[in-house]
Amino acid sequence: MSSYGLSAEEVQKRLIRLRNLEHLHEEQRLWNETLTLENRALKAEVARLNLIVA
Known part of the structure; x- marks a missing residue:
């Protein structure tokens, strides 16, 4: 878990979304x-x- 309370899976999901x-x-x-x-x-x-028209 990161210092912001996110699981490794959530961090990975967010990195993929950012990419x-x-x-x-x-x-x-x-x-x-x-x-x-x-x-x-x-x-x-x-x-x-x-x-041309004018």
């Missing part, structure tokens, strides 16, 4: 970057098309 959350956080960060780049490209395309 999973860290992995998901990194995946979402990369996905966010991808969407940001796509959004910029789409905005540039809209601006270009607006110039």
Whole structure:
């Protein structure tokens, strides 16, 4: 038992959960970057098309 009253099993469960959350956080960060780049490209395309129409 740790000094905080957690069993070794509970500590292990929490470490696994933390590892999973860290992995998901990194995946979402990369996905966010991808969407940001796509959004910029789409905005540039809209601006270009607006110039053609105007």
